[in-house]
Every structure is written in C-alpha cells, then in structure tokens.
Amino acid sequence: MPSLKENSSEVVQPFLMGCGTKEPKITQLCLAAIQRLMSHEVVSEAAAGNIINMLWQLMENGLEELKLLQTVLVLLTTNTVVHDEVLSKAIVLCFRLHFTKDNITNNTAAATVRQVVTVVFERMVAEDERFKGIVELPPPVQGNTNRRSVSTLRPSAKDAYMLFQDLCQLVNADAPYWLVGMTEMTRTFGLELLESVLNDFPGVFLQHQEFSFLLKERVCPLVIKLFSPNIKFRQGSSSSASPAPVEKPYFPICMRLLRVVSVLIKHYYSLLVTECEIFLSLLVKFLDGEKPQWLRAVAVESVHRLCVQPHLLRSFCQSYDMKQHSTKVFRDIVNALGSFIQSLFIVPNAGNPAATNGAAQGAPGAGGQGAGLTAQAAFEYRGTWIPLMTVSVQGSAKATYLEMLDKVEPPSIPEGYAMSVAFSALLDLVRGITSMIERELAKEEEESAVRREANPDQNAQPEPGAHLVWEEMVSACWCGLLAALSLLLDASTDETATENILKAELTVASLCGRLGLVTPRDAFITAICKASLPPHYALTVLSSNAANLNNKTYSIQGQSVQIISPSSESHQQVVAVGQPLTVQPQGTVVLTAKNIQCMRTLLNLAHCHGAVLGTSWQLVLATLQHLVWILGLKPGVGGALKPGRAVEGPSTVLTTAVMTDLPVISNILSRLFESSQYLDDVSLHHLINALCSLSLEAMEMAYGTNKEPSLFAVAKLLETGLVNMDRIEILWRPLTGHLLEVCQHPNARMREWGAEAVTALIKASLAYKHNPPLAQNQRLQLLLLNPLKELSNVLHADIRQKQLESVLQILQSQGDSLGPGWPLVLGVIGAIRNDQGESLIRTAFQCLQLVVTDFLPTMPCTCLQIVVEVAGSFGLQNQELNISLTSIGLLWNISDYFFQRGEAITQELEREEAVLQKQAQEKGEPLNRPFHPAPPFDCLWLCLYAKLGELCVDPRPAVRKSAGQTMFSTIAAHGTLLQQPTWHIVVWKVLFHLLDCVRKSSTTADKEKIESGGGNILIHHSRDTAEKQWAETWVLTLAGVARIFNTRRYLLQQLGDFFKAWEVLLDHIQSAALSKNNEVSLAALKSFQEILQIGTPVKESALPTEALALAALGVPPVLIDPLGASGPGRPLLRSDSMLERLTRYSSAELQVPPPGEESALEDSALWWSAWNTWYRTGTDSTRPPGGGTGTDRPSFIPSQPFLTALVQIFPALYQHIKTGFSMDDLRKLGVILHGAVSVPISSDASPFILPSYTEAVLTSLQEAVLTALDVLQKAICVGPENLQVMYPAIFEQLLLFVEFSCKPPQYGKVETKHVANAKYNQIQLFAPAEWVALNYVPFAERSLEVVVDLYHKTACHKAVINEKVLQNIIKTLRIPLSLKYACPSESTWKLAVSSLLKVLSIGLPVARQHASSGKFETMWPELANAFEDFLFTKSTPPDNMSIQEFQKNEAIDVEVVQLISTEILPFANFIPKDFVGQIMTMLNKGSIHSQSSSFTEAEIEVRMREEFSKVCFETLLQFSFSNKVSTPQEGYISRMALSVLLKRSQDVLRRYVDDERLSGRCPLPRQQVTEIIFVLKAISTLMDSLKKTQPENVDGTTWAQVIALYPTLVECITCSSTEVSSALKEALGPFKDFMQPPVSRVQNGES
Secondary structure (H helix, E strand, O other): OHHHHHOHHHHHHHHHHHHHOOOHHHHHHHHHHHHHHHHOOOOOHHHHHHHHHHHHHHHHOOOOHHHHHHHHHHHHHHOOOOOHHHHHHHHHHHHHHHOOOOHHHHHHHHHHHHHHHHHHHHHHHHHHHHOOOOOOOOOOOOOOOOOOOOOOOOHHHHHHHHHHHHHHHHHOOOOOOOOOOOOOOOHHHHHHHHHHHHHHOHHHHHHOHHHHHHHHHHHHHHHHHHHHHHHHOOOOOOOOOOOOOOOOOOHHHHHHHHHHHHHHHHHHOOOOHHHHHHHHHHHHHHOOOOOOHHHHHHHHHHHHHHHOOHHHHHHHHHHHHOOOOOOOHHHHHHHHHHHHHHHHHHOOOOOOEHHHHOOOOOOOOOOOOOOOOOOOOEEEEOOEEEEOOOOOOOOOOOOOHHHOOOOOOOOOOOOOHHHHHHHHHHHHHHHHHHHHHHHHHHHHHHHHHHHHHHOOOOOOOOOHHHHHHHHHHHHHHHHHHHHHHHHHHHHEOOHHHHHHHHHHHHHHHHHHHHHOOHHHHHHHHHHHHHHHOOOOOOOHHHHHHHHHHHOOOOOOOHHHHHOOOHHHHOOOOEEEEEOOOOOOOOOOEEEEHHHHHHHHHHHHHHHHHHHHHHHHHHHHHHHHHHHHHHHOEEEOHHHOEEEOOOOOOOOOEEOHHHHHHHHHHHHHHHHHHHHHHHOOHHHHHHHHHHHHHHHHHHHHHHOOOOOOOOOHHHHHHHHHHHHOHHHHHHHHHHHHHHHHHHHOOOOHHHHHHHHHHHHHHHHHHHHOOOOOOHHHOHHHHHHHHHHHHHHHHOOOHHHHHHHHHHHHHHHHHHHHHOHHHHHHHHHHHHOOOHHHOHHHHHHHHHHHHHHHHHHHHHOOHHHHHHHHHHHHHHHHOOOOHHHHHHHHHHHHHHHHHHHHOHHHHHHHHHHHHHHHHHHHHHHOOOOOOOOOOOOHHHHHHHHHHHHHHHHHOOOOHHHHHHHHHHHHHHHHHHHHHOOHHHHHHHHHHHHHHHHHHHHHHHHHOOOOEOOOOOOOOOOOHHHOEHHHHHHHHHHHHHHHHHHHHHHOHHHHOOOOOHHHHHHHHHHHHHHHHOOOOHHHHHHHHHHHHHHOOOOOOOOHHHOOHHHHHHHHHOOOHHHHHHHHOOOOOOOOOOOOOHHHHHHHHHHHHHOOOOHHHHHHHHOHHHHHHHHHHHHHHHHHHHOOOOOOOOOOOOOOOOOHHHHHHHHHHHHHHHHHHHHHOOHHHHHHHHHHHHHHHHOOEEOOOHHHHOOOOOOOOOOHHHHHHHHHHHHHHHHHHHOOHHHHHHHHHHHHHHHHHHHOOOOOOOOOOOOEEEOOOOOOOOOOOOOOOOEEEOOOHHHHHHHHHHHHHHHHHHOOOHHHHHOOHHHHHHHHHHHHHHHHHHOOOHHHHHHHHHHHHHHHHHHHHHHHHOHHHOOOOOHHHHHHHHHHHHHOOOOOOOOOOOHHHHHHHHHHHHHHHHHHHHHHHHHHHHOOHHHHHHHHHHHHHHHOOOOOOOOOOOOHHHHOOHHHHHHHHHHHHHHHOOOOOOOHHHHHHHHHHHHHHHHHHHHHHHHHHHHHHHHOOOOOOHHHHHHHHHHHHHHHHHHHHHHHOOHHHOOHHHHHHHHHHHHHHHHHHHOOOHHHHHHHHHHHHHHHHHOOOOOOHHHHOOO
C-alpha cells in the first residue's frame, strides 16, 4: 500500500483525465474511483492537490455538484494530506457550491462547509494531542499586525487559524486572506459557522494565545458592531419626522448574534471579562419594553440560558458586582427580569387585556374561571391576563426563537411566551443559586467537621471569601426576585405555578437565613405571610416589615406590587370565610385556595428551616396565628389545634375543600412544633421568645373583653415544651414564667389555657425519663415543680382548680418518686383559704386523701409534719363541713401510720435532726423547731396533738366533737410511744391548754337560739344554742382528759408535778360541775368518778388473752383497754401484736411499777384534794339561791342526775379518806346531803323522775344519799372505837330526813308546788317551768327504817346513850304520830308507830338499865306525849274510810296499849312516877272513849273503838288488881287507875240521867247515847274483873266506889233508848254477886 500511495499521482491521473471529458457518465465513474482510492488512504499530497484542481474545474462548469461535495468531504475526512492552499481551495469550492441556484446543492454544500470547518479544527485538536507531552518554549509574541504571520503555529493549527480569521473577515464584509476565490457570502451563514466553532472547540481558543487574540480583537468588536441597530432602535419611535432613519433590527442576524454572545459568555467569560460586561448590559437593554416583541423574546431566552448556569452567575457577581466602579451586572440581570415581568402586566399591548380575550379563553371573568375551573394556567393582574405555557424542562434553557435559524422575518410571538420564559428563568435562577450555595455550604460544614475531628482544639474558621460571594449574590438579587415573585404570586391563577413561586420564595428565605442575611430573609418571609392572609389584612408585624423594605426598592412599581388591588380576587376560588383576629370585631374576611397554599408553604418553611428563622419566627407565627384564627382551629389536648366543632361566630364558613385540608394543616402545624426538638438551643429560644411575644399580644387584645381570645401562642408554647423535654431545663423558666402570667389573665378562656399548658408541661416533665433521672437530680425536680407552687398565688378559682386537679394526677402517676418535691406539693395542697369555694377545697382534699392513703411511706419523714399541718388546715376551713370531719379522720389515719412505722420514722428523723443540729451549730444559732427539746419523733406527735387541739375549739360543733374524739383516741391508742418528758408537754401544753380554751369558750358562748342548722336540718332542742353546743364540747374534752389521767396514771405519776396537774384537773372538773349547764355538770362528775377510778371492775374472764399476758408482765389492766379502742369508725390495722410493741417500748417508756407499789394510787394527798373538790362542788351546787322572790325563775337549780352522781361519788371517795375523816367532815357531808335532797325538780322533768305520786319509790338521788350514810355507818361499825362518836350525827341526819315525811324541806326561797298539783306543762313549751317539791314520803320512810335498823345495832353504844338518840328518835316520830290521819301519806304514821314499837322494844330495856344515870330523864315525858298524841289524835279519820280500814287502825292502837301493858307498866318501879301517872290517865281516857259525832247509827257498833276501850280498861284493871303487888309503887298504880275509872263512870251516868230528864220526849244526842253505852259496858267489864281477882287484892275503897255506882245505874232504868236499856241490863246483872246478907259488923270492929 505505501508504494501505491507514493505512485498515487500516476494512479489518479487517468481518472482525472476521465473527469476532464465532462462526460457525465465517465465523470461519475472516475469520481467514484477516486473516492475508493481516498477511502483506502492511498492518495499522496500531490495527488490530492491534483484532485482538488480537477474538482474546481468541474465546479466551475457546474457538473456533478453533489458528487463533488461528496468527494471533497471524503478527501478531507479520511486523511490529512490536504492542507494550506489546497485545503483553502477545497473549502472555497464548497462555499461556492453553497451559493448556486439549486436548493439541494445549496443545502448540501452548507452542510459540507460546516463539516469541513469542523474537520479543520478537529485536526488541530488531534495535533495538539500528539504534541501534548512535548513542552515547547513559546516564541515571543510579536505585536505584528500582519495577521497572516502565524509562524508559531503548527500546520493544522495554522490552517484552523487562517480559516477562523477569514470567517471573521467575511462576516464583517471584508475580503478574506486565505480563502481566495470567494465570490459571495451571507452574514447569517458566517455567524452560524462562527458560533459552531466557538461552541464546539473552546479548548482551542483558551489554549492558544493566537486564537484568544482573535477572539478579543476580531470577534467581540464584530459582535458589538453588528448589535448596534438593535441598541439604537426604539419600537414605535421611527416617525417620518426623524432626520436619519435608523436601521431596523434584523431578526436572523440579531438572533444569531445572541447565540454567539451566549456561547462567548458560556465558554470564554474568563477571557473576555470586560467584553462580557458589555454583552450582558446589552442583553439587559434588549429586555426593555420599547424593544420589539421578538427581540425581547429572544433576549429573554438568552437570559434564561444564563440563569441555568449558577456558576457563571457567581462569576458575574465576583467579577462585576463585587468590584468597585463596575456595573452591577448580576443585580441588573435579575432586576431586568423582574422589570420585564412587571412590564408585561403593565404595557397594555403586551398581553391581551382579559376583556378582549374573554371569548377565546372561556370568559375568565364570567363564572368559568370564577369557579376556579380555569381552562389554562395563567397570570391575571389588574385586568391583564397572560397565559402560562410550558416552555422548557426545569433547569434546562431550551429556546424556541433562538433556534429559528431558517426564519428571515421576525416570527409572531404567542401571547404569554415571554412571560413563561421569564418565569422559568426566575425559577431556574433561584433554584440554581440556592442549590449551588447549599451544596458548597454542606461541603464546607463537612470539611470543618473533619478538621474538628482531626484537631479538636483548633477552631478553624472557613475562608471568608466564599461566604462574601454568596452573601453578595443574595444581596444583589433579592430585591428584584422579591418584586417579581411577589407580583407573580399575586397574579398566579394556577396551583402549580403558585407552588413553584412559593417554593422559590421559600428557598431564598431559607438561604438568607443560613447566610445570616436578616433583612432579605424577613422580606421573603413577609411576602409569603402576606400572601397567606386575605388582601388588605391588617397585621402590624407585616406592615412594619414592609415599610422597612419600601425604602430599598428599585423597580418600576417598587414594593407597590405587593399591595393587591381587590380586582385580583375575582379569579380565586374562595374556600373559607372567617373573622379577623382583631380587638374590635370587623366584618368577615375571605380565604382563597391560594391563601391556604401559601399557608402550607409557610408551615413548610417553619418546619424545615426553623433553625434559620431566628427573629422572623415572630412573622411566621403571627401569620399562622391569624390564619388559624380565621379557619377557626382551636387548641385541643397537648396544644394541638383541631377544627372547632361549632366554629365560634356564625360568620365562619368553610367549604368542603378546605374542611378536608384542615386536619392536614393542623397536623402539619403540630409537626412544625414537634420539629422544634431538632433546633439548636439558640433557635429554640428564638421560637419561644416569638411565641411569648405573640401570646403577650393576644393577652393585650383579650383584656376587657370576654370574647374568645387567640390561644394559638399558648397552645404552641405547650407543644414546644412537650417535645423538648430532653432539654427542658434551658427553656423552663421563660416558658413557665410566661404561662404563669397568662394564668393571671382576667379572660377566663385565656387563663384556662394558660393553666392547662402549665399543668400539662409539669405533668409531662415529671413523667419524662430524664437523664440522670429526677430522683438523682433534685435541683431539676424542684425547678419543674416550682411553677405548680407559683400557681397558688393566682386568685382565680378556675386556675386553682386546674392546679389541684393536676396535683391529683401527678400524685396518681408520679407520687412514688416525688422525693424532695413533697414539701412543694403539700404546700400547694395546703394553700387553701376559706374564700375559695367548696369545689376547690374538695379537689385539694382529694389530693390530700390520696397522699395520706397511698404516699406516707414514700415521702421523706421530714414532710410528715407538713402533712399534719395540711390535714389540720382542711379541718379548720369552714366551707365544707364534711371535709373538715373527714380530714380529722385523716389525722387519725396519719397517727396510725406514725404508730405502725414508729421505729423507721424515729431513725430517719434523728438522722435528719443530727444534720440540722450540725448546721445550726456551724451558724451558731439554736435549732429552731416546734417543741424543740422533745425528740423529733415525739415532736411529730405533739404537732399532731396541737393540730387536733386547734380543731377541738373550732366554731362548728361537729368538728369539735370529731376532733376531740380523735385526739383522745390517738393519745390513748398511741401515747405509749411518747417518751416520758414529752408527756409533760402533752399534759400542760396540749390537754390543759385545750381545757382552758374550751372552758373559756363555753362560759362566753351565746345563749341565743339557733333556728336551724343551715339548709333545712332541724336541731334538737338540746343543741339549739351555741352555749349548748359548746357544752357538748366541754363534756367531751373533760371526759377525754380525765380518761387519759385515769389510764396513764402510773406514767403521769412519775412526772415531777403530778400533784399540781391533779389539782388543775380537779379545778377544771369543779368549774365544769358548777357550770350552769346540766349536761356539763353531770359529765364533770362522771369524769370525777373516772379519775377516782370508780368504775365497774373488769372480770378476769372478760380480758382478752393479750391483756392477761400483759397483766403477767405487770402492766396494769388500765392500760389495756384504750389500746383496744380504735379511732372513729375504723379498725386499727396492726402490723405486729400489741404485746410485742409494748415489750419493745417498755424499756424506754413504760417503766412498769414494781408489784408492791401499785397502791401508789392511794396517795392520800391526792384523795384529800379530791375530797376538797367534792366538798366545794357539793356546797356550791346545793346551796339554795339567795334573794329572788318566788316570782322570778331561780337562776339555776341543779338537776337530779347531777346531784345523784355527786352523792354517788362520796362512798368511793370515802374509802380512801376514811382514816382521816373527822366529825367536822361528817358535818360538812351532812350539809351537802341535806341540801341535795332538798333540791326541787322542774315540773317538766318530774314525770320522768317520779312516774306518779301514788307510787312510793325513792329517786336515785335519795337512794344515793342513804347509801352514802350506809357506807359511813358500816365503816364506823367495823372501824375503831373512836369512830363511834359519829353515830349520833348519823342518827341526827337520818331523823332530819324522817321529818321530811311531814314537812318537806324548803329550798331557799323557791316556791315549790306539791308534786300532785304540778301541771305538766308539755303543752306550753315555752312557759317557765314550775319547781316541784318531790314526794319525800318514801325517802323519809326509808330513812326511818334505816334509823330503826341502826338503832337496833347501836342502842347500847355509849355515844348513842349519851347523845340521847332514843329521845331524839321519839321526838321525831312524835311528829307523824301526832298528825296521824293528817300525815301526807297514811303509810307514814303506820310506819312511825311500828318503828316506835320496834325502837322502844330495844330502847326501853336500855333506858331502864341506865335509869339511875339520869341519861334518859328527858325521854319519858317525850314518850308520854308521843303516846298521848297518837292515841288521842286531833285529826279525824277521812270520811271515806271503810269499816275494815277502821278496824285495822284500831288494831294498831290496841298494839300500842299492849306495848304499854307489856313493856312499861310491869316495870313501873324503874320509871318516873309522873310518867306512870300520865300513862294511867291515858288508859283511863281510852277505856271510856268519848266518841266522835260523825258516825251513822249502823256503824256505831264498830266505830266506837270498843276493842280499844276494852283493852285499855283491861289493862287498867290488870294493873289495878295485879296478884302480887311487889312494890308499893305498883299497887299505887292500880289503885290510881281504878279510882280514876270509877270516878269517871259515875260522872257520865249522873250527867246522862240529868240530861234524860231534861230532854223530855226528845231523844238525846247520838254521841251522848254512845258514851253512856260505853260506860255501861265498862262497868260490866269491871264487875267481871273484880269477880276474877282475889278478894284480898281489891282495895276497900274500890269496893265502896263500885257499890256506890249502883243507885246511879238504877236511876238510868227510866231511859227511853233501847240500846241503853240492853247495856244497862248487862251492867246490872253482875251486881247480884254483891247481894249477900250483911255480915255482922262486929267482925270489922266497927259495928
């Protein structure tokens, strides 16, 4: 082959010759052969030259033109043999063929030219490749002007150089240097070739100085020159008047020039900085409104091409904008685009006005578009409607008009095209710049991170250069962008377009934020915000921001593009109507779909770019707040905004479109604040500050209205707090500080949400798993709980309610882990006041209950005291009685807890105490705590007792009662835990202090009647005054204290001042006993009994086994009882047996007394102190009231039960003091007993005490009095001799009581009625009660029985004899005896008689025994009188007495006479004479009884006490004729008796006879007849007696007297009365015995 190539000239020759024949067929064959040779590369340089010459000839002859072009192309492309002139000739050949007449040839030639030019440059590139390794020293560049001298270039390069240089020449219409033989050339084709070379081979121009020189020197001036017609031209300005017509711009050239410029800028910007500045300025000018439409369109396309090359734009910025004295090219480009867009809307013929175009476009104004069904995406602004086309894929500038290389005339540009391109350009510009800068920022951050890892100490700052460029770029373009974008946004009617615009604004805003450019960032954000809100919406934050921007504007309309005219509303779909958020309500505002779209962008901005928002959070949040308000979203749980159910105003209307959007929006809103967890601390603070200031504004607006406030800020503060729990500490103070202010707001809804937010945050923060956990981070825990405490300072009840509810929830969820937070929480619970209303107190109380039931074991023991305080404060509140009562129950539970956990609490408190003690010592201060010297655990108890003590004097009776019961139960049940010295405090500071308070309150309490107990509760009459209610408290308290003294006596006695305490207690008992209230006084005595331990003894069997075990330990049973008694209404749950506990504590506290000393209770000083108290109480209570006549109601008369109890105390008390009990004391006792018995009772009480008058029963008081005396006499009986002197005193006392039977005692000057007459005034409830004297008869009678009984035992005692007890008894008995039928009760005199008989039967023998001593001297007359008064009573028997009764009574009289006959008369010689005389006279009187005149005839037989008379008579007679007269005295008695009798008979008979005579026919008075009958019977009895006796016993005088009666009797025979006659018969009968013959007188010595 090589040899073939060498000889190719010869080989080619025949073919060339063939071509020369100009014969088509041959030519074609030859050309084909040549092409084959060429394609096998066997053509030498010379041969090639020949071939070209041959082709040239053919061309000139116009033969086979297409074949020629093909051949040239094959020749040049297959090898490189053709160069220099040969090459230029080949190229010219092609050019020449381009300008033929044949269209096909022209086109083919044009293509060939393009290919050939490319081949030339490709060869050069290949050549450079070959020589790449060889470094050549570039020769010095000569400044020669000869452009042909390019000796420095290699062959291919030289060809390329020559070719390019000539192209420039040709375009400039100059002759070429190298392409010799050109005949014609078009500028358009030249420009196309230039463009393609510049575009395809930038390396060539950039690597070779020669080529660079060409660019600068030839191409740029050429372009500028060719541009000139375009620059000077003003559309519509070429009027006929103009002097020199300006050359019109020519579309094909202009368009190609712009293409060239684009290439120059794109590839050679670095070479042609200055030139590019000119080009760019020109480009900007072409966008002017005065330029032709097509020119503006291609210019915009060119600008678009630049806009998609961000790096180029950066270079512009660096080269021009950042240099001084340089055009701000980059800024101008952007501004030009903006102005261009604005001008499209303003120039009327730029786009069709909507009106003219209406028909074509589906009438945008008429419904079709109004309804949002736009046929086509478009912009509409102030009536100008511009459609939007899809011009290019995003990010690539695919031009339409710059590609129209075949057009000669300027094409007509469709409406909206320019706008569409400009729009794309803007978007691409933003997209490009931002993505570029963000990429570089990211890379920079990465590098710095790597660097930090490598050497952490060095804080490497990135080189500032890059940042400056970025900042400059943004600063240069933001104004223009903002103006254009906001105008477009406003005009956009297409969702996608709007989306793109918003996205652009968003990206710029975020970029500004990242670069720290605050003004542009805020400006863009403001634009988005404004677009979100309805037109003309007044929002201060935004308008002030816009004002700042206005002075920075530059463009045609400045910022005014943002002020939307209402006309632009027509094409927007309205999706919501709502109320604006303003102070004054103003109409409604309308939200369009676009507003909602903008809102979503805003949300997106905040969500994704929150970190760079900084201070513009204000703008974003303010806008969102207003939108949320207009859409009617309301905050829900956790601060998330939900669509309100019934949206507030009737004016809020939401379309379904927006309804479906709302959940999405509210979701995004929530996510936005959730994403705050990814913000750094500084950004987070910006966010919080913004929310706080928003919230402050909302608060301002809500003042003074009760309209719904905007809760957006509060809700979002909450949400932000909740998601940033992990770093809650840094935002806690500002967050809660602000929310606490909100809580104090007067608008209820506002503060309700403030509270909701605060409490939700606190709850969440406590529940959050912090690291380290809260338990180990005490400071944080207190910080978190602090706002809860602060809420207590808010006065609004609803806030406190919320606070307390959240406390409840915190307790339920976190109660176990509160630890050091307890004091705070308890403080909150306890911060209740009476003015806060029930529900608050109730909620707070629920919290407390929860604490007490569940959390006492988990809290530090030092808080227990606070728990007690808090529970106490609930007891003291007066809003809700039930709570007060329940809280007292809680105190009981607390005490129970103390008891069960005693040891653990003690240990912990003592540890704590040691720490405090140490601190106090270091400070040099004393330890400050209540009840200090006592040990800390005891102090806890003392605090509890003190609290209960306060409650015991609460104004409400129920509380007092409950507190009292609890307090005493607690002390009783748990007092064992206290150490001994503490008891001292309990007694003096707690118990006695309480007693003093209660006594004071009771004595000063109001006596006014309380009508009802609130609501409709009836109050029992025993509690219907404050005084009575206090009485109950006094009773309870006194009883409680007494019980403690009783049960804990062995413990208290070991205290030094037990005696003093005892005295004080007795004093309290005494003052209570003497209080003018029956209930109190009676209870006082019960307490008195209790402390004297007068109670029913416990039977062994009744004791539980534990108690028996204790007894074995030596613990007295007293202690056991109270422990078993559990508190009010709930059983004690004990963790271990009581026995264990007692043994455990016994070493410390119980000090069980040794067995021998249990009698220590017998300490006599104590008992005498008690006796004195008893005596004082008794004296004061039984002393009759002075002054006061009967009309006044006496001040106070003690009740029966009280007196009974008082008296009942004595026997027990006496047991302890009997050894020292003196006569004096006995007398004192007597006074009291007498006084007590004489107290009358109130008539309204009497039916209860005395069921009826007729029943003879003793009242319990009387029983007690007798018992007391009984105890005494028994004691005397068994006591030593010296005690017996007391017997008489006892008799005296009893006899006093006996007298009561006949004369009831007086009680002072109180008028008493007899019990039978008292009217029981149950009916007149309010009439003053009458005082009723009791029925003393049973009492007196019982006393009498006692007297008899006692006398029976003691008749022979010296004292009894000496003190004339018998005489006193008789003297006393004489009273009822003499009254007989006049006695108040018939039983009395009967009893008196029988008693007298009994006493005499014992006493008379004693009296006879001591007759000589004269001790009974005075008794006899007393006795005689008593007999006399009884047997011949002055009182008449009642008329209605039955005969049987009468006979019974007569039998009694007979009994007395029999006593005389058996006990007295037989011993007459030991008895004073005159006494016997008195007796005889009495018998005499009895034997002939003058009868009372009241009997009927029928009864006369019975009524004449015949039996009695008979007995008297018989006695008389018996003693008249006693067989043996042992003493003269005795005989004297009988003689005296007889003569008395006979004398009296004689008298009666005589008088009767006389009266009978005188009366004539009239019958005598009945009684006289009776009397005579009696006498006659007596005479017959006497005769019988005389008959029976031994004659020697009868005195002579007696006989004489008897016989002397006879005549008188005979005289009576004349009487008319049959009764008398029969009696007379009986009397006369016996006289026959005396009828004997007379004995001789001699016998008698007297005859």
